[in-house]
Amino acid sequence: MTDSKVIVAIRGGGLTRTDADALVERCVAAGATRVQVNISDDQVSGAMRIDELDPPISAVVSFWAPEPDLVLAVLDDELDGPTAGWEVSARAPLDPELPADGTRIEALANIAFLRRPDELDHAEWRRRWIEDHTQVAIDTQATFGYVQNIVERPLTENTPPVAAIVEELFPMAAISDIHAFYGSGGDQLELERRMTLMLESVARFGADRHLDVIPTSRYDFDPSRSRT
Numbered sequence: 603m604t605d606s607k608v609i610v611a612i613r614g615g616g617l618t619r620t621d622a623d624a625l626v627e628r629c630v631a632a633g634a635t636r637v638q639v640n641i642s643d644d645q646v647s648g649a650m651r652i653d654e655l656d657p658p659i660s661a662v663v664s665f666w667a668p669e670p671d672l673v674l675a676v677l678d679d680e681l682d683g684p685t686a687g688w689e690v691s692a693r694a695p696l697d698p699e700l701p702a703d704g705t706r707i708e709a710l711a712n713i714a715f716l717r718r719p720d721e722l723d724h725a726e727w728r729r730r731w732i733e734d735h736t737q738v739a740i741d742t743q744a745t746f747g748y749v750q751n752i753v754e755r756p757l758t759e760n761t762p763p764v765a766a767i768v769e770e771l772f773p774m775a776a777i778s779d780i781h782a783f784y785g786s787g788g789d790q791l792e793l794e795r796r797m798t799l800m801l802e803s804v805a806r807f808g809a810d811r812h813l814d815v816i817p818t819s820r821y822d823f824d825p826s827r828s829r830t
Contacts, residue, residue, distance in 0.1 A: 603668035605635055607690050609767050610664070610674070610758075611715070614657040614683035617641060619821070623704065625680050626823045632672040635826070636702075638664040640818035642807060646710055649817035654715070657684065657764060659816050662713050673759060681686040687758040690767060692752035694726030695736055698747050698757055698771070702824035709747070709771040713819035719808035728752070730807040731766065738803040742796040745786030777817070813827045 619627070619641060626637045642651075653659075667673045674687055687761040698709055718727045732750065740748065749769040774784035784800075786793035804810045 603754060605666040605668055607664065607669050607692050607751070608670045608674070608687055608757060609662060609690055610677055610685050610687040611655075611659045612661040612663065612681055612685050613655060613659050615660045616682040617660045617663075619660040619706075619819075620641070622821060623688075625663070625677075626704070628676045628680060629663075629667075629673050629699040630674045630823075630825060631668070633669050634667045634673045636666045636822075636824040638711055638823070639821045640664075640711055640816070641821075642816055642818050645706075645819050646777060646817040648712055649712070650815065651792040651817055652813060652815040654814045656810055659713075659715070659814055662816065662818065670757065677754075685699065685758060686725050686753075686764075687756070687760045688753045688764060688767070689755050689757055689762065690753055692751045693732075693747055695740060695746075696745060696748035696771075700747070700822055702822045704821050704829040707771065707820040708764045708774060710774055710776050710818065711747075711774065711818045712768075712770045713816045713818060714768040714770070714809070715764045715814040715816075716768065717763060717812045718807050719811075722808065723801055724765075727763050727765070728809050731809070735803045735807060738799055743770070744776060744782060745770045746773075771820075773792065 618729045622639045629637050642660050665673050752769040773782050783790050784793055
């Protein structure tokens with residue numbers, strides 16, 4: 603049976619790094635083959651954040667499992683506050699080798715929840731995002747990790763509408779240095795050029811409005827890779 607990837611947004615608060623190990627153990631026991639935990643914590647508190655949802659997203663748990671409902675039941679039992687889960691199909695234009703033993707990834711890990719504007723049908727929205735925008739994002743930012751998750755279906759009740767979820771890894775310096783975020787090397791004209799290209803590109807598929815952008819610390823748990 604093929605693993606499905608599921609992304610669960612935790613809203614309001616409650617999940618800490620201290621809680622993550624026990625939560626991951628229960629997820630693995632329920633059939634998860636890999637778990638990724640992203641927590642909006644003090645280490646990234648200075649980064650830009652955009653909240654569309656209320657209560658806002660405080661953490662994100664992603665997992666891969668052949669039977670997602672079993673793992674979702676664990677999360678529902680373990681987590682306080684509202685959660686929202688989506689099954690996604692993922693593509694990774696930038697996919698670096700990362701630690702998988704639960705240590706913190708040395709990065710600002712941004713997660714963006716995108717919504718498709720009403721004026722674009724799904725096919726055109728996806729074309730503008732995947733075909734037109736992907737390379738622009740890579741060329742104008744200092745990302746070294748970039749995953750595009752297209753939502754296939756919601757898995758929880760009263761799930762907010764989300765069309766896609768983007769995961770990006772930036773250098774830690776990007777938290778407080780806009781040149782480090784855009785990779786412009788301190789050149790103001792280059793920064794403005796990159797920002798203009800990026801903002802024009804996201805506007806074409808509606809990612810300039812009605813989105814959530816959550817700065818996080820990321821922890822990966824993959825038992826098959828972390829064994830010694």
